[in-house]
Amino acid sequence: MKIVAGADWRDGLPFEAPVLVSEVIPGEPTRCFTCGTDSALRERTELWAVKHRHPKQHAGFVRFYCAEHKPAPPARPQVTPDVRPASRAPRAARAERSSTPARRAAAAEERPKALCPNCFVEVPPSGVCGMCGERVD
Incomplete structure (x- = not known):
């Protein structure tokens, strides 16, 4: 069951x-949140709906x-280019290190797995x- x-x-x-x-939703005239309950009713064409985040309700x-x-719309984040000095030494060293474990893992996978003839476990x-105690060669 999914809730x-x-x-x-x-x-x-x-x-x-x-x-x-x-x-977003038709209806009767209503009030501005900031103006309060003592303010005059306003038509829905004069009001703005803003969905705020809430720390405990994911829907806000x-x-x-x-x-x-009316709150201002959120500003778009400024994208700054990531400027790094061009250096081949760290990239080459990183590639060399990453290839060594891959070769070791491939060599370990090539060895066939021994299975117990009685229990059919590795x-x-x-x-x-580990199940029946029989020695498997």
Whole structure:
């Protein structure tokens, strides 16, 4: 049985990006979160829905804001090119080190596995079956 959260209109909203409320859910006029419950009702075409992250709820939570209190959309991260000095010595040494264990692993895999004829389990390098105690050569 798989337990999942219910699907609703809030799941489709991106985090921290303002979206017009009238575009995501129809309904009656409502209030801006920042203006408070004493403020006048506003049409949904005048309000912005913003989905915020929550430390304990992975789906986050949504609040409505008027144009005056609408949070700014998140800034795009600046991508800086990674500038490293050109050096072939570390790359060559790294390639040399990585090829040696691969050869050892391939050599270990080539050896056939010894199986106990009674239990059909792999026998350790000692040659004695761990299940029945029979010696396998």
